[in-house]
Amino acid sequence: MANQTQLSRLDTQAHPPYLHAPYASTLKRAPQQPLIPLPHTLSELTGPVYGDGSVSALDSDLSRNAVRNGEPIGERIIVTGHVYDDAGRPVRNALIELWQANACGRYIHKLDQHPAPIDPNFTGAGRTLTNALGEYTFVTIKPGAYPWKNHYNAWRPAHIHFSLFGANIMQRLVTQMYFPGDPLLALDPIYNSTPDARARERMISAYDHSVTSPEWALGYRFDIVVCGAKQTPFE
Amino acid sequence: MACFNKAGEMKQTPSQTVGPFFYDALIADGRQISPVMAAAGARGQRMIFTGCVKDGDGAPVPDAMIEVWQADAAGIYAHPADPRHADADPALSGFGRSDTRAGGHFKFETIKPGSVQDQAPHLTVRVFSRGMLLHANTRVYFDDEPSNTRDPVLSLVPAMRRETLIAKRLPTAAILTYVLDIVLQGGGETVFFTP
Numbered sequence: 001m002a003n004q005t006q007l008s009r010l011d012t013q014a015h016p017p018y019l020h021a022p023y024a025s026t027l028k029r030a031p032q033q034p035l036i037p038l039p040h041t042l043s044e045l046t047g048p049v050y051g052d053g054s055v056s057a058l059d060s061d062l063s064r065n066a067v068r069n070g071e072p073i074g075e076r077i078i079v080t081g082h083v084y085d086d087a088g089r090p091v092r093n094a095l096i097e098l099w100q101a102n103a104c105g106r107y108i109h110k111l112d113q114h115p116a117p118i119d120p121n122f123t124g125a126g127r128t129l130t131n132a133l134g135e136y137t138f139v140t141i142k143p144g145a146y147p148w149k150n151h152y153n154a155w156r157p158a159h160i161h162f163s164l165f166g167a168n169i170m171q172r173l174v175t176q177m178y179f180p181g182d183p184l185l186a187l188d189p190i191y192n193s194t195p196d197a198r199a200r201e202r203m204i205s206a207y208d209h210s211v212t213s214p215e216w217a218l219g220y221r222f223d224i225v226v227c228g229a230k231q232t233p234f235e
Numbered sequence: 236m237a238c239f240n241k242a243g244e245m246k247q248t249p250s251q252t253v254g255p256f257f258y259d260a261l262i263a264d265g266r267q268i269s270p271v272m273a274a275a276g277a278r279g280q281r282m283i284f285t286g287c288v289k290d291g292d293g294a295p296v297p298d299a300m301i302e303v304w305q306a307d308a309a310g311i312y313a314h315p316a317d318p319r320h321a322d323a324d325p326a327l328s329g330f331g332r333s334d335t336r337a338g339g340h341f342k343f344e345t346i347k348p349g350s351v352q353d354q355a356p357h358l359t360v361r362v363f364s365r366g367m368l369l370h371a372n373t374r375v376y377f378d379d380e381p382s383n384t385r386d387p388v389l390s391l392v393p394a395m396r397r398e399t400l401i402a403k404r405l406p407t408a409a410i411l412t413y414v415l416d417i418v419l420q421g422g423g424e425t426v427f428f429t430p
Contacts, residue, residue, distance in 0.1 A: 009429060025366030032421070042312060045316040046312035054267065109255075125259040168316065175249060175250055175251045199249050202249065225237050
């Protein structure tokens, strides 16, 4: 198994625990036994590889990729940012899969039956890929807040789901991007499950006027930092 | 904006749950990522890996997502970190993903992986679901592999918990089939590794 390359580990201070009682469905789904430290073998240093063929132009424009008979309703936004590993190296060709509710806070999936309108021209699913500089961009409609049954009068803050593949399988991350100034953040058990306040803030995008496109779309910036950076072997 | 701290590191972005509505993005038909991992002509022994995801009450979890990463039949990963990657089987994606809508069950169609370095043949598995704020990492081994007793990662697992990682071969199946449930919590909880 001797393999000199090691990867940086998940920073447990930066992430939520498995069990967080205010988020009710963790009660039966959080592992309770101690986690076994996993050595980094070739199985951990590798992972699926993606590239230009993995994403089409329409995949990364959620405001157009499900259009049937008109434009989706809501505020068009551009979201851009970098994916880095925690040594600060850009992660190139990182596949990012995206999903979200529509502007009314309604998900297209039939499991969501709450009384907000479906948009016939929006499914809220897409993909993008980081370039040679680790940078990604996509266009979408700003999602609305979404009610859920975790507790009385529970609403998820507006969010976009991100699922990322990085340079190896240990860089795999699923997270959610939130919007600045959202009053629902303070009330959300999922957002607040991460105990460290600065870590929580890293999930909030920043309004970026330099990304905003005149008369077309507001711009938000969201950088993502994954673990699994290759460590320099000790000599 | 991500920036370096004084130690020259960047701080990690927290994980969040995959939630209940990932299907249209992650499980959509016709995508290159699916539970069918081997195309026609893939080298080695065709195999099915199947099982049920269960929660702390022993109830099936029908809204989970399972991902599998593996080497090909020769133990080669299709990734540049593998020195032999140029010879990786092009008909095997090595990566698969399944939902568990069928009563908590998943079913992967793939090729039995070969040994990697000094390790016994295994699958690298990740579990995601509503109610999981962070995904869970595990491995799956095969009960007909004598090299399991020498596997360096299995040796780190307390002996009485090792069976939660070892899939059982179904004696009567037409296609080589291995079965293992993934138990998130409670009696028979699957061994999970640090993510």
